[in-house]
Amino acid sequence: MKRIIKHRLFWPIAALLVLIVINTIARPSFISVTVQGGQLYGPLIDILRNSAPLMLVALGMTIVIATRGIDLSVGAIMAVSGAVALTIIQGSPDPNGLGTVLIAIAAGVLVALVLGVWNGFLVSVVGIQPIIATLVLMLAGRGIALLITGGFITTINSEPYRFMAQGYVAGFPFAFYVSIAAVIVVALVERRTALGVLTEAVGINPEASRLAGVRSRGIIWAAYAVSGLLAGLAGILYSSNIMAADANAAGLYIELDAILAVVLGGTSLMGGKFTLAGTVVGVFTIQTLKSTITFLGVPPAVSPLFLAIVVVIVVLVQSHRVRAFAMTLGQAVRGRKTPTSTEVAS
């Protein structure tokens, strides 16, 4: 039991479970899953489906944060990749052709990768602070997207493209498979190669890593490139969901949700050690919260406040200090000797 509590994913998972339980108590239908025509439906399935774009963005954000960086441009990159893909499909004679759609997706993701490489260049080669370097694209990216769409909201009709976000495979939403595949690929690349540990080394102590011979420039550069690529994929999912490229709304504020998901998962904003599994849990927590708002019928006007309060509570529950304080209080009430904090040694 003690070992389970000590596991660093314990509190993030506990927070997620508590949220689900509260929802279920409020409306038992929350955990109901129904089968219609071989497809699963229900609030939980919606969470899996809707969390896909955030999952992709948060994965990239985790890697960037591990290098002591931050990527504010992910939302804007989503807008660009969606705009590129939809413009290609719209201009093509065969919008329903699988080939057209694949080319469009590839082009969108490739442009996003280029933008990520640009961010990485500014941070790792030019040496601009990450928050400023990525702010450039955060502001300029939506302008680029508007240029691509000619200032309009591009809408299309393309069944294969619609399938990305709205299709089902073996009962589950296709978007869910995309996000899980991304998690697996990123996890394999980070942990099966040495990229993960080298990234952590650079995040923990850049100068020591440099002197130890770690090519930190390449590692930091790669982190932003990956973040851009994943944001591009997220942009495809987002635009597929609404079948439109909306340069102003696509991925709006998603960078903040992604940063929050990373932190909720237990990766420190100071960089260094990162946990992809934690980020996955963090993403589900945020998405569950968002459905809670709609599900419980919280009025839209107060929903940001509701979200903020819940986030503060979740963060507090996960804080070592607050928990230690609560335990001290609990024991003081019961009149026992104050335990010595074991935190000091670690």
Next chain:
Amino acid sequence: MPADTEVPPIVQMRGITIEFPGVKALAGVDFTLRGGEIHTLMGENGAGKSTLIKALTGVYPIDSGTITVGGRPREFRGTADAQSAGISTVYQEVNLCTNLTVGENVMLGHEVRTAGRINWAATHREAARHLENLGVRIDTRSMLAVHSIAIQQLVAISRAMVTDSTVLVLDEPTSSLDRSEVEQLFAVIRDLRDRGVAILFVTHFLDQVYEVSDRVTVLRNGTLVGEYPLSELPRATLISLMIGRELDDLAALSRSAVREVDRDAVPVFSAHDLGRKGVLEPADVTVFDGEVVGIAGLLGSGRTELVRLMYGADRADSGKVEVRGTPARITTPRHAIDHRIAFSSEDRRAEGIIGDLTTAENIVIGIQAKRGWLRKVSKAEQSAVVADYIDALGVRPADPNRLVRNLSGGNQQKVLLARWLATAPQLIILDEPTRGIDVGAKADIQRKVAELASQGLSVVFISSELEEVLRIAQRVVVMRDRRKIGELISHDIEVGDLIDFIAQDHVTAQLETPESVA
């Protein structure tokens, strides 16, 4: 004069026990500190010195035992409690606000107020008075950051005096000071002692202990060995009390330097006119196979700057480098590593260890960086390499999965040595590998260096302790004022000669060094 035992103690710690998960850091330790004495706390790394200090300064809560300060039992729940009990601490890395002025730092929280508002003129006057008490005359309106570490420490001490501290804890204050700064610091603390302040001093420099201390308390493995008046304690006894074994190891090592080195062969590394404007005047360095080249010189003499240029940690703007007779371009650490040159920085924490990674990861990262990210060192290979080096260098605790930041300084140094040895270098540059670590680990590292050199590895060794340089190195490059002033064969000379050589104005005694310095 040393205080008598009859003087009522200011601090009494009895039966102090502190446990961390899996380790008893302190087991029933007694410690007594009297007014008007300079008391040194000694012990190897891991003996419990820092834990005891942290208990006294309120950083760690104690599991059992009592702390009495000024006759009153105290329970410290934080550093603020200890400070209000009159205990001030000056750390090696000064914990002041470098972005404030000297005066603001001295008087912080005790500013002179007139009608409820801070009277800055009076505050600075007051700060200047406190500083002057310590013999420090600097502009109190200057930023703290512009002053040397030595001055910053004196500012920290003045601050302690402003808060009416009766106990002053100096935690390795001299580690980054040069000789004259140490003198100045000692003059100040002797003066404070004579005014009745109780001073707890922690250092690794034996000379300084004997120079300034009245009494010493020795700890070993978290237990108290004893308390001794220093005048009755010969050095050899003190050292053996600390490490709990005789100094055979160190004695056997003495002058491993005598071994002959073939200097007619092609050198492993040679640099001609290696320099950088404003950092180091062009200097020549040659290292042969199996040779230990010491670099001697005071802090700031250019010794660190020289090796950083050799490794490419900083970029040289003049000079030619050859590795085994072939011209080489070394402008980044990667270039040096590709030429199988390794470098361990003097700043272990900032430039050496990667604190949040484990011992194993810290050791393997050198190999990993060399291979690139695609070819990960396998689990099996990692555990084999790590187990070998933990064993060969005696890393304690011998747990490869412990975070390296939780290891003592000496063990961190061993981990760094392991990291580099694992990459199979032909030349290893060690900048102050024994600074701030205990006698036992020091002997381990010296022995390892001598052993590696006898197996053919070339070593460049920097140390502030000239004895150590002479003991380990066959040849000594002497630096002063950011330039090389000569070279000596170490078995020809004694420490005194080396000091003379560093101190003299015109270099006459030179050996195979081309540039004569006027």
